[in-house]
Amino acid sequence: MLGVIPPGLLNMTAAKISLKEGHVRGLMFSLGVCTIVGVQTYIAVLFARYLVKHPEIVNILERVAFVIFVLITIYFLVLAKKTSSKPKKEREPRSKNSRFFFGMLLSSLNMFPIPYQAYMSISLASVGFLVFDNVGMLTYVTGSVMGTFVMLYVYVFFFEKIKSQRLKSQKNMSRIIGIVTGIIALITLVGIIRDFY
Numbered sequence: 001m002l003g004v005i006p007p008g009l010l011n012m013t014a015a016k017i018s019l020k021e022g023h024v025r026g027l028m029f030s031l032g033v034c035t036i037v038g039v040q041t042y043i044a045v046l047f048a049r050y051l052v053k054h055p056e057i058v059n060i061l062e063r064v065a066f067v068i069f070v071l072i073t074i075y076f077l078v079l080a081k082k083t084s085s086k087p088k089k090e091r092e093p094r095s096k097n098s099r100f101f102f103g104m105l106l107s108s109l110n111m112f113p114i115p116y117q118a119y120m121s122i123s124l125a126s127v128g129f130l131v132f133d134n135v136g137m138l139t140y141v142t143g144s145v146m147g148t149f150v151m152l153y154v155y156v157f158f159f160e161k162i163k164s165q166r167l168k169s170q171k172n173m174s175r176i177i178g179i180v181t182g183i184i185a186l187i188t189l190v191g192i193i194r195d196f197y
Helices: 009-021 023-052 055-082 096-109 113-126 134-162 170-196
Strands: none
Touching (some): 009 096, 009 134, 023 055, 023 113, 023 134, 055 170
């Protein structure tokens, strides 16, 4: 859910579809997105469960994740300086079903949730908030899907109020994503340093 809070491709597309074609098509797009989010989160939790049983791999991946988050942060902060806020014209599918599958397609292209959800579930498990049994995993996946849908719902129905604010420009979206990934990189770095002591 945290990944959908700042304006990005998925939530802004849901908002645009809602404005141009109505709330129903915006919600169909959101359901398509959430279907893939559920699959991605389940894969991530399975991966996280495996990693918890092999802590030596977690240490290596923690360092790799730190580098990746730093690179993503730099990319989005540099992109924020270069991006113009001119909207791109795109061809829109028309049927409700095509909106559902369009949501699935866009969400499938975004592979970032898998390592992100694996990292988050390992972090939650380390502090005792998540147990890697069937109920715990299903609860986590359901919560992730519901949280994503709620955020997309907010964008679909309240974009008229949101779009007047500065967050609507691509420049600000990139900056926000860069800041979020920067914070995650710092948290990861603290975890790496703590492992040494």
